[in-house]
Amino acid sequence: MDDSSAAVAIAGLQVKRGKALVLPHLDLQVPRGEVVGLLGPSGCGKSTLMRSIVGTQIISAGEITVLGEPAGSVGLRHRVGYMTQEASIYDDITVKTNLSYFAKILGASPSQVPDIIERTDLGSVADSMARDLSGGQRSRLSLGIALLRNPELLVLDEPTVGLDPVLRVSLWELFTDLAAGGVTLLVSSHVMDEATRCGRLILMREGRIIASDTPADLLERTGTSTAENAFLALIQGTDEAKLPPAGKHRATGATA
Ligand SMILES: Nc1ncnc2c1ncn2[C@@H]1O[C@H](COP(=O)(O)OP(=O)(O)OP(=O)(O)O)[C@@H](O)[C@H]1O
Numbered sequence: 001m002d003d004s005s006a007a008v009a010i011a012g013l014q015v016k017r018g019k020a021l022v023l024p025h026l027d028l029q030v031p032r033g034e035v036v037g038l039l040g041p042s043g044c045g046k047s048t049l050m051r052s053i054v055g056t057q058i059i060s061a062g063e064i065t066v067l068g069e070p071a072g073s074v075g076l077r078h079r080v081g082y083m084t085q086e087a088s089i090y091d092d093i094t095v096k097t098n099l100s101y102f103a104k105i106l107g108a109s110p111s112q113v114p115d116i117i118e119r120t121d122l123g124s125v126a127d128s129m130a131r132d133l134s135g136g137q138r139s140r141l142s143l144g145i146a147l148l149r150n151p152e153l154l155v156l157d158e159p160t161v162g163l164d165p166v167l168r169v170s171l172w173e174l175f176t177d178l179a180a181g182g183v184t185l186l187v188s189s190h191v192m193d194e195a196t197r198c199g200r201l202i203l204m205r206e207g208r209i210i211a212s213d214t215p216a217d218l219l220e221r222t223g224t225s226t227a228e229n230a231f232l233a234l235i236q237g238t239d240e241a242k243l244p245p246a247g248k249h250r251a252t253g254a255t256a
Helices: 046-054 095-106 110-119 135-147 165-180 192-197 215-222 227-242 246-255
Strands: 006-017 020-031 035-039 061-066 080-083 153-156 184-189 200-205 208-213
Touching: 006 046, 006 184, 020 046, 020 184, 020 200, 020 208, 035 046, 035 165, 035 192, 046 061, 046 080, 046 153, 046 184, 080 135, 095 110, 095 135, 110 135, 135 153, 135 165, 165 184, 165 192, 192 227, 200 215, 200 227, 208 215, 208 227, 215 227
Parallel strands: 035 184, 035 200, 080 153, 153 184
Antiparallel strands: 006 020, 006 061, 200 208
16 A cells, blocks of 8 residues: 555654653554554553544654645645544534534535434434433534544544443444445544454554554454454563563573
């Protein structure tokens, strides 16, 4: 995959937040038209990476190309949708009015609103106040707002967090449908069992990417049957690679 065909191409990305070096040096290619899962433990840098991709994070070094343009370019404003963990929804207006309002401020066509309500399965609560929505409905409304621009790339930061398993499944089905329509989705989660729903997995740990593969290839390569075990096997591999040679390590251990 060359840089022009990738939805996202990152070379040598470094990000500091406060005094912490959160992403020391990161290279990544995200292919187009797939659901790509960004998985890793809490605090490993998933949100920081996503913020860098959508252009809301100050970076210290590196290059990020999104849909062929530099991350954060004005030209990407309508091509990239971003949904954060803090849903930006107005509680004291209805679902339908939220969507119409955001359509207006985003410069999107309000004629899309009924279609988005249907795609996000919010028909039964379209006239309900947003404050009365369940967690899953709120996530779907946030997603609906992100869909208003008809984005080619959707960056979704932990969209299924706090949802029950049934709602999680329905949201992942929606992601798969969107990808089938040509949208690229980068979806973060720290729930490893969501990995099987992705076309491709990016596993992160401590600001580094430890694998970027299809779920099937990842399991085969690590000789495991679940993403969680694959992650553990990869961690073990990287930790062992960091250890000093066996003899030296044993000697150090004996004197400790
Ligand atoms: N504003 C900030 N100032 C300093 N450090 C920060 C700031 N925001 C985040 N960090 C640190 O950066 C690291 C990565 O955070 P980030 O939110 O990217 O992780 P994450 O993988 O998305 O976590 P989670 O799954 O919990 O959302 C963490 O160690 C966090 O403490």
